[in-house]
Amino acid sequence: MTAHPSDDRLARRFADLKAAGRGGLVVYVMAHDPDAATAQAILDGLPAAGADIIELGLPFSDPMADGPAIQLAGQRALAAGGSLKGALDALARFRETDSETPVILMGYYNPIYRMGPETFAARAAEAGADGLICVDLPPEEAAELADPLRAHGLHLIMLAAPTTDEARLPAVLRRASGFLYYVSITGITGTRSADAETVACAVERLKAAADLPVAVGFGIKTPEQAATMAGLADAAVVGSAVVSELAGSLDAEGRAGPHTVSRVHALVGRLAAGVRGDPPSGQS
């Protein structure tokens, strides 16, 4: 069964953003970081803090495309007992109070493959996921997961990079659904930032080739950068900066402090204000 368009939270959210005349804020958090309860509180409060779309990171032992911030987040999550199943449970609990905010799972293929693509797709759909970004599954290898995802009404969100040339782009777009995630730098998450002009050109090229919203990610750290990138595309993704804010609130043993949840939500609030063009609130 394929999801009916009106059931498609992601399509609805992008339509709403378009109607509001602004780009969206996509916030990445790692499931189970730094522990199950704190991560749940962070996740549950993201929509109120201003996240338009949530990317829920699936912890993996060997996150090859991630920089130090998200690597450490994954290590904290795994040390606290995080797993793919745990992430899906957290999402299901999130859905008890929020049925509108799209949630995209983001992770690496091995835990999904180990669970089985069919089982994963069924469980992810049941938990209330809207799609998946599988970092190490390029279009050449995507068929075995794309078919079960589609059957369960989930989007497979494909990555396009600065290195994705004209010859390759059609192969990426053939698999793409939901939105296109533009990796704005050649590099890992949370490192250098792209300049606006380059990203504008790239987004224009992608929009010309694909009838899909485009979200820009990698290296977006500040409300100003988020505002710029969200203005150039349909949404801006902030991950490492959020995860680093969380890390900065932990005690010496890596445990959540009294302000962990509020600090993360406050940063998301500032990012959201940037994306929405609200004046800076001064204090947060």
Add this chain to the structure above:
Amino acid sequence: MSQSPPRPNSYRAGPDEQGHFGLFGGRFVAETLMPCILEVEKAWAEAGADPAFKAELDHYLAHYVGRPSPLYFAARSTAELGGAKIYLKREDLNHTGAHKINNCMGQILLARRMGKQRIIAETGAGQHGVATATVCALFGLKCVIYMGATDIARQAPNVFRMKLLGAEVKPVTSGAGTLKDAMNDALRDWVANVDDTYYLIGTAAGPHPYPAMVRDLQCVIGEETRGQIMEAEGRLPDSLVACIGGGSNAIGFFHPFLDEPGIDIVGIEAAGHGIESGKHAASMAGGAPGVLHGNRTYLLQDSEGQITEAHSISAGLDYPGVGPEHAWLKEQGRVRYVPVTDTQALEAFQTLTRWEGIIPALESAHALAHAFQAAPDLPGDHVMVVNLSGRGDKDVATVAEHLGNAEVSS
């Protein structure tokens, strides 16, 4: 898996165009890297079709590496064991002391052809790092070696060698600070420096085309062995034995013989403290299929699909995966994969040293342990060839530590 797969016409035809060996292999990398990998694949195909490339490689293999390596009849081992005739393929006599240089020489010539100025590589024990730093020194290319912080601490001589050769050694502290983490960081470097950088992978694993390319470059081992054993015995061998970490020495040794139906081909995995202990590096005996570092293969992992740490006394076998072609050959039943423990390898290390005056690498000692165990039960006309993939000078400190100095000096 109750049904065995149909027997292929050839065991040497893989991979397919997408880099698959049956279920295994492939290209599981982030989109940013896909164009780089396609570029390597194209360049490798073009180099393969260019006689000048082969001539240049042959020149360096002969005059720099010191090929062909001898095939040595281990007369004393054979007499002591009283069974099969044991031959040793002497990859330990190559420049830098192991088979690793065969691969590095080919890939550095490819990198030069591609106009890349900066070479990166991962290393565990430091053997591949040293071989890479060596060829970079030879051609004056910038060299960055990723090595786990844990491995740097226990392999100080190789770290110094790499630095002498002009390489920058970058300590990797992510994860457990071992080989798999070094490979993660090398991939992260490559993503960030795709324009000028070539990733010189050290084993027959990783995304396509690396498993096939490294195999092709290591096939010189098996091809030489074929000619040498025909000269020595007038016929092909009855069995082949080689150790498997990622499996590049083994695949290069085995591949030219895979379609010879009578040959018993045996790959030796590192069983560490024993498969049942959970502390081992035998991804085929004790792992399950999964996806890591660009390919689908057997991996050490938990029930949630998280990769677990490998353990072996031999740092060169201390990797939680294996090359995808081995995974396929296992499923096809063409190659037997047998685990050998740290203790067995240590014993074979000492035995070969005493019997033949050859100190083998601890990696190769795993293969020798199996050969020594099997040989006495085989007839006197059984011809067995063991790939002595490297020399053991690098391992004497490790062995001394395990045996205690008293026993070594006795």
